[in-house]
Amino acid sequence: MEVVIAEQRELTGLAADAVERLVREEPSAVLGLATGSTPMPVYDELVRRHREEGLSFAGARGFLLDEYVGLSRDHPQRYRRVISQEIVERVDWPEEQVLGPDGLAEDLPEACACYEQSIAEAGGIDLQLLGIGADGHVAFNEPGSSLASRTRVKSLTAQTREDNARFFDSPEEVPVHCLTQGLGTISEARHLVLLATGEHKAPAVRQLVEGAISARWPATVLQLHPHVTVLVDEAAASGLELADYYRQAYASKPEWQGI
Numbered sequence: 001m002e003v004v005i006a007e008q009r010e011l012t013g014l015a016a017d018a019v020e021r022l023v024r025e026e027p028s029a030v031l032g033l034a035t036g037s038t039p040m041p042v043y044d045e046l047v048r049r050h051r052e053e054g055l056s057f058a059g060a061r062g063f064l065l066d067e068y069v070g071l072s073r074d075h076p077q078r079y080r081r082v083i084s085q086e087i088v089e090r091v092d093w094p095e096e097q098v099l100g101p102d103g104l105a106e107d108l109p110e111a112c113a114c115y116e117q118s119i120a121e122a123g124g125i126d127l128q129l130l131g132i133g134a135d136g137h138v139a140f141n142e143p144g145s146s147l148a149s150r151t152r153v154k155s156l157t158a159q160t161r162e163d164n165a166r167f168f169d170s171p172e173e174v175p176v177h178c179l180t181q182g183l184g185t186i187s188e189a190r191h192l193v194l195l196a197t198g199e200h201k202a203p204a205v206r207q208l209v210e211g212a213i214s215a216r217w218p219a220t221v222l223q224l225h226p227h228v229t230v231l232v233d234e235a236a237a238s239g240l241e242l243a244d245y246y247r248q249a250y251a252s253k254p255e256w257q258g259i
């Protein structure tokens with residue numbers, strides 16, 4: 001696990017560089033797309049590179065991490081719609097090449113199994129962008145999630161519903177259920193790039209990087225993955241005991257290596 005502590009602008013650049021390098025080398029790359037507010041500057045930067053530097057997504061495929069259950073197709077908070085608005089329709093990415101779990105399916109377990117199959121048929125995810133919840137969730141894998149879980153229906157915690165209420169007109173409108181890639185699903189992506197900013201994420205980041213692996217803090221499963229990059233600002237890194245070591249290791253890294 002590599003931990004990079006830097007200013008927001010640099011973190012955004014590093015995540016965008018990793019996506020750009022992958023897509024330029026392999027135009028049919030498979031990208032894992034996260035929602036939440038943290039990755040939005042990365043999408044803006046990718047859109048800029050598309051417009052100004054010819055970065056193309058025409059051959060890429062994309063898979064969302066998660067989706068609310070029951071939000072109508074045109075609901076502004078439906079994650080598939082958010083991803084369309086934030087990146088897909090702002091670049092040259094055909095909509096049909098980006099999939100999310102179907103939160104409107106009549107048979108939700110069946111929709112989850114189909115989603116897993118689609119990811120497998122695409123050859124798996126090359127680079128997965130991730131955020132982290134204040135309670136240590138990744139995607140919508142709330143505390144208690146099996147570290148081996150696959151895409152499935154989950155219930156959101158009161159804290160997550162409260163945290164996400166800012167995107168809805170009222171807290172009661174936040175759905176209680178969601179579909180989410182499991183921790184086992186996410187762990188199969190070849191490169192995980194997790195972004196976290198702000199002091200409210202410091203306890204979760206502390207556990208993610210230095211805590212014991214436990215379903216209590218689902219993000220700790222990332223410690224088992226061979227290629228994880230954790231991109232954090234000073235505030236989110238403020239609980240890390242070994243912050244000086246991470247800074248020193250990153251500063252002395254050969255430039256060619258990338259993240």
Ligand SMILES: N[C@@H]1[C@@H](O)[C@H](O)[C@@H](COP(=O)(O)O)O[C@@H]1O
Pocket residue numbers: 034035036037038039065066130131132133134137138139140160164
């Ligand atoms: N399902 C999403 C997660 O994928 C995201 O990581 C988290 C943090 O969001 P934010 O980046 O807005 O803090 O929010 C939601 O719960």
